[in-house]
Amino acid sequence: MANRVRALPIPRSPAEFSNDGYLGLVAKDNYHFRGRAIYMMVAGTVYLFVLVAFIVWRFVFEALRHRQLVQGMAAPRRENRFLGRVGVIAIEGGHFDDGSQRAAPFEVTGHAQTYLSRIVALTGATQSGSTFILDVGTTRFYVRDRHVKRLRNVIDPICEYEETCFNVPTGSIPAAEQIASVLLALKNNPALFDPWAAQIGAVKANGQEFGDA
Amino acid sequence: MNARIVTFSRQGDSTLLEYDPETADMEEVNRVIAEYEAKTGAQPFDMATGQRIEKVTREQNEVLMVHPIAGG
Numbered sequence: 490m491a492n493r494v495r496a497l498p499i500p501r502s503p504a505e506f507s508n509d510g511y512l513g514l515v516a517k518d519n520y521h522f523r524g525r526a527i528y529m530m531v532a533g534t535v536y537l538f539v540l541v542a543f544i545v546w547r548f549v550f551e552a553l554r555h556r557q558l559v560q561g562m563a564a565p566r567r568e569n570r571f572l573g574r575v576g577v578i579a580i581e582g583g584h585f586d587d588g589s590q591r592a593a594p595f596e597v598t599g600h601a602q603t604y605l606s607r608i609v610a611l612t613g614a615t616q617s618g619s620t621f622i623l624d625v626g627t628t629r630f631y632v633r634d635r636h637v638k639r640l641r642n643v644i645d646p647i648c649e650y651e652e653t654c655f656n657v658p659t660g661s662i663p664a665a666e667q668i669a670s671v672l673l674a675l676k677n678n679p680a681l682f683d684p685w686a687a688q689i690g691a692v693k694a695n696g697q698e699f700g701d702a
Numbered sequence: 703m704n705a706r707i708v709t710f711s712r713q714g715d716s717t718l719l720e721y722d723p724e725t726a727d728m729e730e731v732n733r734v735i736a737e738y739e740a741k742t743g744a745q746p747f748d749m750a751t752g753q754r755i756e757k758v759t760r761e762q763n764e765v766l767m768v769h770p771i772a773g774g
Contacts, residue, residue: 600714604766611752654774657710659742662769664712670768673747677754691743694754694772695707699743699770 502647608669612676623672625679632671634664639682653686707735709744709767718767723760732757743770
């Protein structure tokens with residue numbers, strides 16, 4: 490009798506090698522585990538890249554900021570001097586026109602007028618048109634742009650006026666501030682009129698000549 | 703509030719010094735003012751009273767350095 494050969498079906502997946510469903514479950518779990526591991530690896534790498542980029546950016550940004558700060562301290566005014574001991578900033582020399590705080594013309598006029606108003610009030614002067622009238626004792630001064638007139642004794646009817654010009658030679662400051670300077674100086678030292686009239690050069694507020702002007 | 707030492711300038715005004723009057727070394731402040739006066743001839747005036755001052759003290763909050771004036 491011929492042997493009958495029975496062909497067995499070829500299994501299509503590892504799970505079908507056996508009736509044991511456990512094998513199939515293990516294969517599926519392995520597949521999911523590998524996918525998740527790849528996902529985790531990619532996510533971890535991306536996270537690492539972002540972290541490194543952030544750290545690098547942080548360092549570069551700090552370095553740039555520090556450099557800007559140092560340049561800012563060194564550059565803005567050539568006369569700046571920092572006196573850490575007293576916490577003050579000093580600007581040496583008489584030239585401030587090259588500073589970074591250059592004001593617009595209307596701002597300059599505004600500042601100058603504000604100072605003039607304050608000094609007119611401080612000295613008790615009065616304004617009549619473009620002339621400022623200042624009384625110091627019995628002497629009366631009439632101050633206007635680059636001119637000052639003196640009446641030595643305001644109560645003497647025969648007293649005559651004397652007149653001279655003035656200017657601030659150490660820098661071109663607004664006319665209002667020149668007038669303000671003259672009002673302050675005359676209020677404190679009315680005798681300043683004499684050296685001005687004598688044209689001996691620049692005179693300090695205390696009456697001393699100033700040679701360098 | 704900080705105290706200021708100012709002067710008239712082409713820009714209207716310029717701050718020469720700014721300091722905390724409570725903690726600043728006033729000797730140092732006056733030394734800088736003296737140095738500035740030696741260079742420019744400007745002398746300090748108290749902007750609260752309008753008086754010329756010899757030395758700046760902690761009481762002054764605003765001091766104006768007035769430059770020399772020439773006649774002509």
